[in-house]
Amino acid sequence: MPAPPKDPGSWLRHWSPGELVALIADQPPQFPAGTDGRYSNTGYVLLGMIVERVAGRSLAAEIGRRIARPLGLPDTALAGDELTPPSPVMHGYAPVPGADPVDVTEWNPSAAWAAGALVSTLSDLARFYRALLGGALLPRPLLRQMLTTTDIDGIAYGLGVFEIPTPCGPAFGHNGAVYGYITDVFTSADGTRQVVLAESYYDLGAWQAQESLIGTLLCR
Numbered sequence: 001m002p003a004p005p006k007d008p009g010s011w012l013r014h015w016s017p018g019e020l021v022a023l024i025a026d027q028p029p030q031f032p033a034g035t036d037g038r039y040s041n042t043g044y045v046l047l048g049m050i051v052e053r054v055a056g057r058s059l060a061a062e063i064g065r066r067i068a069r070p071l072g073l074p075d076t077a078l079a080g081d082e083l084t085p086p087s088p089v090m091h092g093y094a095p096v097p098g099a100d101p102v103d104v105t106e107w108n109p110s111a112a113w114a115a116g117a118l119v120s121t122l123s124d125l126a127r128f129y130r131a132l133l134g135g136a137l138l139p140r141p142l143l144r145q146m147l148t149t150t151d152i153d154g155i156a157y158g159l160g161v162f163e164i165p166t167p168c169g170p171a172f173g174h175n176g177a178v179y180g181y182i183t184d185v186f187t188s189a190d191g192t193r194q195v196v197l198a199e200s201y202y203d204l205g206a207w208q209a210q211e212s213l214i215g216t217l218l219c220r
Contacts, residue, residue: 011107011179014081020045020113037152041115041171048114059114071131077110077121085119092180094202101201104180116178122196129173129187129194147172162186168193168219175211182207185216 024042027158048059054060059128060078068076079085083106092162093101109117121126131137138146149156149163156163171193173186182199197210 011111013085014108015110015113017045017049017113020111020115023047036116037150037153037157039152039157041112044115045113051114063118067128067137071128073120073124073128076118076128078114079117079119081108081110083108090181090200092178092200092202094180104202107179109178112178116176122198125183125185125196126187126196129185130191132153133172133187133189133191137153157208164214166215166218168215171195171214171218175207177202177207182210184211184214186218188218 021042040207051059051062057065060080063076063078063220067073073179075086085105089105091103091105094104096102109119115121135143137143138148146159146161147163149161151157158172160174162174163170163172166186166188171186171188173184175184176182180200180202184195184197184203187194195214197213197217199210
């Protein structure tokens with residue numbers, strides 16, 4: 001779960017991908033190259049930069065051209081510097097010690113960019129994973145490679161996709177959090193069962209409670 005911004009002004013400022021990478025560029029490696037793995041938001045930022053370099057277009061344009069429009073996801077797009085998400089919007093909140101939660105709906109999503117600045121709806125998220133696991137987005141060999149998992153910090157992780165055990169078999173998907181919001185999207189391997197959950201409260205306890213429901217809801 002990402003740490004909340006220490007400087008409220010950083011919620012509203014524009015962050016370039018290079019600035020996001022520079023935040024950790026001077027940190028020493030946590031382990032020798034090729035010996036272990038860790039989940040990395042910065043890795044997604046770097047992948048977004050590679051997409052833009054190879055395609056010669058913005059990441060937002062490529063997501064629209066290659067994913068959102070072909071799959072019929074009308075309410076899905078990579079946000080830019082918009083401080084307020086498109087209406088209607090689910091307001092996001094963050095806890096404040098000794099006070100009521102604060103509304104943090106307005107923040108600059110460039111701070112997350114390729115690691116989490118996607119604006120979508122629950123129905124679009126469900127449609128995306130049905131299409132992905134059903135083979136409508138990637139050729140079968142690439143999909144098999146994507147779903148081949150390895151242990152990363154105790155989680156079975158493929159290429160951008162988690163595999164989790166449930167009472168009715170394995171499920172694939174992803175969770176995520178940005179300041180004010182938490183989501184979980186998981187689909188059975190055959191695409192017949194799905195659960196999509198969204199939390200408008202940025203809190204680790206709330207996230208753990210939400211994820212404890214996934215298996216029960218998916219297998220009903």
